[in-house]
Amino acid sequence: MxxxxxxxxxxxxxxxxxxxxxxxxxxxxxxxxxxxxxxxxxxxxxxxxxxxxxxxxxxxxxxxxxxxxxxxxxxxxxxxxxxxxxxxxxxxxxxxxxxxxxxxxxxxxxxxxxxxxxxxxxxxxxxxxxxxxxxxxxxxxxxxxxxxxxxxxxxxxxxxRPKIILSGREAVTSDVDPTFWGIGPRERSLITAPLFHNAPLNTALCSIFRGGSVSLLNKFDAEGTLAETDRFGATWIYLVPTMMRRIMALPENIRASYSLASVRSFWHCAEPCPAWLKREWIEWVGAERLWELYAGTEAEAGCTIRGDEWLEHPGSIGAVTWGEIILLDDDGNEITEPDVAGEVFMRPPEGMPPTYHYIGAEPRTHGGWSSLGDMGHFDTDGYLYLHDRSSDMVTVGGVNIYPAEVEAALMEHPRVLTAVIIGLPDPDTGNRLHAIINTTGKGVADDDITQFLGDRLSRNKLPKTYETVSEPLRDDAGKVRRPALRAARLATLGNTDDSRKAS
Incomplete structure (x- = not known):
C-alpha cells in the first residue's frame, strides 16, 4: 500500500x-x-x-x-x-x-x-x-x-553570448518537472552539482516542493558522494557521466564498502554517457535503478530511459516522454524513416503555453518547432539517439565530422577520463581534429591512443594532433565550453603549435 x-x-x-x-x-x-x-x-x-x-x-x-x-x-x-x-x-x-x-x-x-x-x-x-x-x-x-x-x-x-531562459511557468506548483524526473513525495535527494546549472536546480527544488529533503554537495568527490549517500539515506541522486566514471574508477573494495541500499533511483544527464560506463553502472546498481534524461532548459519536450530499456536499445537516450520531438533535414522536411539522421526539433504538448522566453537571444525555430542544435535519429521503436550538436561539427577535407563520436571512442579507453575534440586550422584539409585529453594518473601514450582509435573509427575521423591536460575539461554539471577551449589554442597558433602530431 x-x-x-x-x-x-x-x-x-x-x-x-x-x-x-x-x-x-x-x-x-x-x-x-x-x-x-x-x-x-x-x-x-x-x-x-x-x-x-x-x-x-x-x-x-x-x-x-x-x-x-x-x-x-x-x-x-x-x-x-x-x-x-x-x-x-x-x-x-x-x-x-x-x-x-x-x-x-x-x-x-x-x-x-x-x-x-x-x-x-x-x-x-x-x-x-x-x-x-x-x-x-x-x-x-x-x-x-x-x-x-x-x-x-x-x-x-x-x-x-549569454542569454536568460525565463521560464514560461509562474512560480506555482506543477506536476511536470517532478514527473519526468521521477521525484516522489518526501524524497531524500542528493544533489551533486552546483545549482547554477539548470538540472541540479530543478531537481533540488522539485524535491523541496514535494516536501522532501535535499543534501547539497559543495564539491563533487567520488568516495565522498558514496559516503554521503549512506549517511543521508538518499533515495534519489543526480549525477553526470563524468561523476559516474570517477566513482567507477574507485577501487572495487572502496565502492563495496558503501551500501547505497536507500537509493531508489540514480539519474544522469547533461553529457553523453559511454556505453561501457552505462553497462558497468547497470551491473553495479541494477538496471531498474539507473535512469537517463534528455531535455533542454527550455523544457518543451524530453526523453527518459531506464537501464533495462537501454539494454534493449543501447546508446539511446530514450523515447519521447513529454512534449513532441521530430527530426528535420537540411531543407526543413520532416524525416519519418528510422535510422536517418536529422536536426532535433521540439515543441510542448498541444494546448500548453510557451515553456520559456529568451532574454538576449532568439530561438532557432521552424514552423512552430524549436531546436537546441542537436542532431540525432530515431530507431524503429521510436527511441532517440543523439549524434552531436550541429554547431560543433568540424569539416575536414570536405567531410563533416561530429566530435561526439570521436570523444565517445576516446573515452572507451580505460585511462582516458574525459576528452574534447575541436577543429583547428590546417593548411592541407582546412581543419584538423585536435584531441584534448584528461587522463588517469597513469597517463597514456599517443601511439597507444592512435592504435586504440584505429580499431573503432574510420581513418578520416582520427585526430591529427593530441594534447594531454591535467585540469578538468567538463564542469561539475558535465558541461564543456568547446569554443573557449578552441579560442585558447588558436591564440597560441600564431607563435607556436606544441600539440603532438599523431603518428
Whole structure:
C-alpha cells in the first residue's frame, strides 16, 4: 500500500511552500550543506525577513533577483525569499568573471544581486548579503506573491553570448518537472552539482516542493558522494557521466564498502554517457535503478530511459516522454524513416503555453518547432539517439565530422577520463581534429591512443594532433565550453603549435 502524504494542490504558490510544510513538520530538515541544516520552520521564518529586505530593494512581480551563492542552506533561503518577494530567482556561478557577470546583469536588470556573506564572489558594487537584507526585518508572514517565472537560468557557454531562459511557468506548483524526473513525495535527494546549472536546480527544488529533503554537495568527490549517500539515506541522486566514471574508477573494495541500499533511483544527464560506463553502472546498481534524461532548459519536450530499456536499445537516450520531438533535414522536411539522421526539433504538448522566453537571444525555430542544435535519429521503436550538436561539427577535407563520436571512442579507453575534440586550422584539409585529453594518473601514450582509435573509427575521423591536460575539461554539471577551449589554442597558433602530431 502506497503511503499518502499531504501536499499542496497543483497551482499552489511557491512562496507558500515553506509555510505549508512548516505547519505540518516544523522541525524536519529540508536542506543541509557543508555541515549546516535548515528546518522547515527556519526556512519559513528566515526567508520572511529576507523577502522584506528584497521588497525594499524593489523586488516585485516581473523582476529578477540574481544569486551569487554557492550550494548552501543560504542559497535555499535566498530562493524562497525571492518567491516571497514576488521575484524570479536567478542562480549564478560565484566563479564568473566580472565580464561574464556584467553581460548577464545587463540583460536581466535584477532588482538585487545577493552574494555570499564570506565575500567569495566577484568584486561587484551594489551587492548585498542575506544578513544585510534581513537586518531589523520582521520574520512574520507576508502577503502571498507569485513571480511571473519560477526560475531564470542563464545559458550561452557554447556560443560565448549569454542569454536568460525565463521560464514560461509562474512560480506555482506543477506536476511536470517532478514527473519526468521521477521525484516522489518526501524524497531524500542528493544533489551533486552546483545549482547554477539548470538540472541540479530543478531537481533540488522539485524535491523541496514535494516536501522532501535535499543534501547539497559543495564539491563533487567520488568516495565522498558514496559516503554521503549512506549517511543521508538518499533515495534519489543526480549525477553526470563524468561523476559516474570517477566513482567507477574507485577501487572495487572502496565502492563495496558503501551500501547505497536507500537509493531508489540514480539519474544522469547533461553529457553523453559511454556505453561501457552505462553497462558497468547497470551491473553495479541494477538496471531498474539507473535512469537517463534528455531535455533542454527550455523544457518543451524530453526523453527518459531506464537501464533495462537501454539494454534493449543501447546508446539511446530514450523515447519521447513529454512534449513532441521530430527530426528535420537540411531543407526543413520532416524525416519519418528510422535510422536517418536529422536536426532535433521540439515543441510542448498541444494546448500548453510557451515553456520559456529568451532574454538576449532568439530561438532557432521552424514552423512552430524549436531546436537546441542537436542532431540525432530515431530507431524503429521510436527511441532517440543523439549524434552531436550541429554547431560543433568540424569539416575536414570536405567531410563533416561530429566530435561526439570521436570523444565517445576516446573515452572507451580505460585511462582516458574525459576528452574534447575541436577543429583547428590546417593548411592541407582546412581543419584538423585536435584531441584534448584528461587522463588517469597513469597517463597514456599517443601511439597507444592512435592504435586504440584505429580499431573503432574510420581513418578520416582520427585526430591529427593530441594534447594531454591535467585540469578538468567538463564542469561539475558535465558541461564543456568547446569554443573557449578552441579560442585558447588558436591564440597560441600564431607563435607556436606544441600539440603532438599523431603518428
Amino acid at each position: 502506497t503511503e499518502q502524504y499531504a501536499e499542496p494542490e497543483l497551482g499552489f504558490p511557491l512562496s507558500g511552500i515553506p509555510g505549508f510544510y512548516a505547519a505540518e513538520m516544523p522541525d524536519t530538515v529540508v536542506a543541509e550543506a557543508g555541515g549546516e541544516t535548515l528546518t522547515w520552520l527556519e526556512l519559513d521564518r528566515r526567508s520572511n525577513g529576507i523577502a522584506r529586505g528584497l521588497r525594499e530593494k524593489g523586488s516585485e512581480r516581473g523582476r529578477i533577483v540574481s544569486l551569487l551563492i554557492p550550494n548552501s542552506i543560504d542559497l535555499i533561503l535566498a530562493i524562497f525569499a525571492c518567491y516571497k518577494a514576488g521575484a524570479s530567482p536567478q542562480v549564478l556561478s560565484p566563479r564568473m568573471t566580472l565580464h561574464e557577470l556584467t553581460a548577464i546583469l545587463d540583460l536581466g536588470n535584477p532588482a538585487a544581486v545577493i552574494v555570499a556573506e564570506d565575500g567569495s564572489g566577484p568584486d561587484l558594487p551594489g551587492t548585498v548579503t542575506l544578513p544585510e537584507l534581513a537586518e531589523r526585518q520582521s520574520e512574520d508572514s507576508l502577503d502571498p506573491q507569485t513571480a511571473i517565472a519560477w526560475k531564470a537560468p542563464v545559458s550561452g557557454g557554447s556560443t560565448g
